[in-house]
Amino acid sequence: MSGSPEPDDHIGSCDRPPEYAADTELGARVQTRETRVRDALLTDFRTAIRVRSGTTQRAADELRLYVVHRGSWILQYSGSRLALPGGRFMVQRATGLTGFETSPQTAGATIALPAGAVGSHAGDRSISGSAVTPEVRLLLAHASLLHDTIDELTDHGIGAARNALIELTRGVMYRYVDGTEPALAPALATAARELADQWLTHPDLTPSLLARQLHVSIRTLSRAFADTGESVAAYIRRRRLEEARRALTAGQTVSEVAARWQFADSSHFIRSFRRRYDQTPAQYARNRQPS
Known part of the structure; x- marks a missing residue:
């Protein structure tokens, strides 16, 4: 099983492209690159203008890692809003996510994967930090490789790549990679x-x-x-x-x-x-x- 890095018009979601909120600027488009690696989904995105959107309720066991390279991203949860500025990352379960908002000229990435694959208590509390730590650099480098090579991998190679993705995500959460x-x-x-x-x-x-x-x-x-x-x-x-x-x-x-x-x-x-x-x-x- 393999994925394909085809461009699409949504970010931070496994769903089909959401309808943008009414106050999103006209002509808004989000350029994305997505790759599915078995039960994980990798998304790179960038937008030149502000975008607001709702999102469907996610499974309680879905873990999300968000990275903002530049600009800012506001994640809307039931009863709260979490702002993620450029140069930062956050790991949190997707439970309660209702929407997001990006500022103009925002670029970033998301990785969605089963929380249980990372650890039984993964994502129980939000983890955030600098997006330029060695652990985050390694994870993003691996994600970039998967975007570029997923269609060339054998089934065994995809399994190994997925396992490496899990291990590197653990590295970001626990600040250690072997x-x-x-x-x-x-x-x-x-x-x-x-x-x-x-x-x-x-x-x-x-x-x-x-x-x-x-x-x-x-x-x-x-x-x-x-x-x-x-x-x-x-x-x-x-x-x-x-x-x-x-x-x-x-x-x-x-x-x-x-x-x-x-x-x-x-x-x-x-x-x-x-x-x-x-x-x-x-x-x-x-x-x-x-x-």
Whole structure:
């Protein structure tokens, strides 16, 4: 059994797209990507404008993890409203959820799964915290992988992916993930790549820094990259060169590009660029100029 990351028009719900409340701005659409992994549902969403909607009553044993990357999300429960700002996550049972409201330019994700699979008392009380902890990064990285690869997985692979999803959700709730677990290696490598991409201009970006940020040893991180055919350091080097090449196309000078993307000096940048692209940065920039 597999899911498909087809776009749809709803968020935080396993139902068909809900009708938006009357005061939702005209033309409101929520861009979503959904993937079902057996008894779990993963949803990424973003909206450019404010959206309000009701939702049907959910099963008492459904656990929801909400993450807001930017903007804000207000969840309406029977008798209460819970505000979740950008950069935060919350885990809670879906019992009593009656609706939601998002501010303009909101982006986030939800993971819905049976509470009993996570733990007998999972979700009995709300858990919230920073969305950039190592545990949340690993969970979101795993979810991203599932969105991209679910249709390529065998039935056994889907079962393993679902079990890893449960384990990583427990990690978020209890603030601990065993990074040495082989099944979590793809998520660890993905989380490290995403973190590296955010810090490519950081002068102290190294494999050791990434390992510390993800609360694993450098050896564990290196093992996670082993199946990718590229070391952590090689990934950082390649991504810096790719961004440097893009900057050259935008008209920046060789010295400016070398400094921004953390090459020791212009000579080092030129050597690295030539080794990868078989031409110097200056030659590349000239060839990209309109005739």
